[in-house]
Amino acid sequence: MPTKLKWTARRMAPLLLALLCLPWPIYAEDDEGERFASVPLLPLYKQECSACHVAYPPGLLPAQSWRRLMSGLPRHFGTDASLDATSVKQISDWLGKHAAPSAYGAWATPTEDRITRSAWFGRQHNEIPARTWKLPAVKSAANCAACHTRADQGDFNERYVRIPR
Numbered sequence: 001m002p003t004k005l006k007w008t009a010r011r012m013a014p015l016l017l018a019l020l021c022l023p024w025p026i027y028a029e030d031d032e033g034e035r036f037a038s039v040p041l042l043p044l045y046k047q048e049c050s051a052c053h054v055a056y057p058p059g060l061l062p063a064q065s066w067r068r069l070m071s072g073l074p075r076h077f078g079t080d081a082s083l084d085a086t087s088v089k090q091i092s093d094w095l096g097k098h099a100a101p102s103a104y105g106a107w108a109t110p111t112e113d114r115i116t117r118s119a120w121f122g123r124q125h126n127e128i129p130a131r132t133w134k135l136p137a138v139k140s141a142a143n144c145a146a147c148h149t150r151a152d153q154g155d156f157n158e159r160y161v162r163i164p165r
Helices: 003-021 029-037 043-049 063-071 085-098 119-126
Strands: none
Touching: 043 085, 063 085
């Protein structure tokens, strides 16, 4: 082996090893649906939030979005969703702990802290025609359970999607 090549390979080995040890994002675009299901829902969160809508997995929004949503429960998208202070703290802490990583670009804070206005939501649903969101069985993009048959379990894998006609 030529000397220069040996020297380069020896110098590169520690660098390659260091790169392999870096904390790489563990969220692949292809298996996002399965990733959300890996965080069991806090029973209190599921009880309170699923009374009106799907208890969205915490990984759908970054922590700063969850903080704003939890601090604005009296005005939660036009509804008073107020909770006692102990419940708010418990749910807020859990959401913050399991929120989407803000450093990972796909989960940048969406407009108005709406899941449906996030960049990754747009990419994941870009093939859905606008008329689908207006179907009586769907009503809006926020109604995940209309198409994702396992949304209540936090599973948004495409295998379990059934778009109403």
